[in-house]
Amino acid sequence: MEAMGGGSALQFRVKQPKLFGFNHKYKKEHSLQLINLNDLNLKTHTNFKLLLSHCHKDSQNQSCSDIFFFFFFVAPILQSGNFGASFDGDWLLKTKGKEVTSCLNGRNIYLVGMMGSGKTTVGKILSESLSYLFNDSDDYVEEAMGGTSVAQIFKQGGESIFREYETEALQKLSMMPRQVVATGGGAVIRPINWRYMRQGITVFLDVPLDALARRIAAVGTDTRPLLHFDSGDAYTKAFMRLLTLSKKRSEAYANADATVSLLTLAASLQLEDVLDITPITIATEVLVQIEKYLRDNNR
Ligand SMILES: Nc1ncnc2c1ncn2[C@@H]1O[C@H](COP(=O)(O)OP(=O)(O)O)[C@@H](O)[C@H]1O
Numbered sequence: 001m002e003a004m005g006g007g008s009a010l011q012f013r014v015k016q017p018k019l020f021g022f023n024h025k026y027k028k029e030h031s032l033q034l035i036n037l038n039d040l041n042l043k044t045h046t047n048f049k050l051l052l053s054h055c056h057k058d059s060q061n062q063s064c065s066d067i068f069f070f071f072f073f074v075a076p077i078l079q080s081g082n083f084g085a086s087f088d089g090d091w092l093l094k095t096k097g098k099e100v101t102s103c104l105n106g107r108n109i110y111l112v113g114m115m116g117s118g119k120t121t122v123g124k125i126l127s128e129s130l131s132y133l134f135n136d137s138d139d140y141v142e143e144a145m146g147g148t149s150v151a152q153i154f155k156q157g158g159e160s161i162f163r164e165y166e167t168e169a170l171q172k173l174s175m176m177p178r179q180v181v182a183t184g185g186g187a188v189i190r191p192i193n194w195r196y197m198r199q200g201i202t203v204f205l206d207v208p209l210d211a212l213a214r215r216i217a218a219v220g221t222d223t224r225p226l227l228h229f230d231s232g233d234a235y236t237k238a239f240m241r242l243l244t245l246s247k248k249r250s251e252a253y254a255n256a257d258a259t260v261s262l263l264t265l266a267a268s269l270q271l272e273d274v275l276d277i278t279p280i281t282i283a284t285e286v287l288v289q290i291e292k293y294l295r296d297n298n299r
């Protein structure tokens with residue numbers, strides 16, 4: 001298979017299918033077929049498109065095991081002309097999840113990133129794909145405080161008390177294996193928290209501030225005390241506050257073992273708005289980046 005990126009088009013040419021054991025009829029009909037991703041209706045199958053875009057990047061050095069996946073599983077489906085009915089978006093996530101689980105040896109995954117970056121949403125999906133438990137450090141703090149909400153803790157004791165509880169939560173969570181942990185957006189600012197998170201693998205969900213502000217404005221700021229102010233429209237309030245926080249935190253987020261940049265992901269999926277990327281696709285990309293981190297660092 002040859003992958004070609006001509007302009008915005010992403011094309012795959014099936015060159016020598018006989019090497020991969022397809023039957024004679026298939027060879028004859030498809031040995032020179034060009035599959036142009038832009039011709040396929042992949043809007044609802046971004047996960048598939050994500051995988052192919054990785055094949056495209058890696059095809060230069062032929063190191064992408066997913067190319068084999070393409071020949072064995074995807075090409076026959078495309079050939080059948082029954083793509084929409086045959087392809088299950090969750091399938092890729094589960095398959096990648098199984099692969100990554102076997103390399104993790106029970107190490108926890110810590111998702112870090114700004115408020116609203118999707119740590120909880122993506123973390124839940126990720127934990128299922130890895131057959132891990134899911135935990136949210138904010139929920140853990142609230143439970144440890146007998147049900148007192150994060151917002152109430154901020155109100156009663158201020159941010160510094162909350163940070164103490166948060167560190168305690170991360171310490172306890174780090175002692176339990178096989179978990180995906182969605183951390184609070186500010187967990188990265190305390191070096192001691194990294195000591196606990198470093199026992200597992202940290203992944204930064206990098207979402208542009210404008211997208212975060214749009215998301216947060218849609219759900220409101222009641223549960224996020226650091227964004228909750230009285231005046232101004234919800235989007236502007238969220239954006240300005242996120243801007244200040246992100247300036248203080250961007251260096252700390254960069255310490256994560258792996259990063260999933262939604263801007264990069266949207267570009268490879270040819271999506272204009274990062275908010276159009278589904279949580280399943282982001283979770284799949286998290287797995288891809290973890291796998292890359294483990295491979296590059298012999299871990
Ligand atoms: N990929 C996504 N697509 C659509 N909505 C999302 C996505 N990721 C998160 N959301 C929504 O954005 C809001 C914030 O997400 P959440 O997972 O709570 O972020 P965090 O845990 O990082 O604060 C939630 O309302 C959630 O449903």
Ligand SMILES: O=C(O)C1=C[C@@H](OP(=O)(O)O)[C@@H](O)[C@H](O)C1
Binds near residue numbers: 114138184185
């Ligand atoms: O960024 C922050 O400092 C915070 C983020 C929140 O968690 P989420 O990132 O899950 O919203 C929560 O821990 C608290 O409101 C403080």
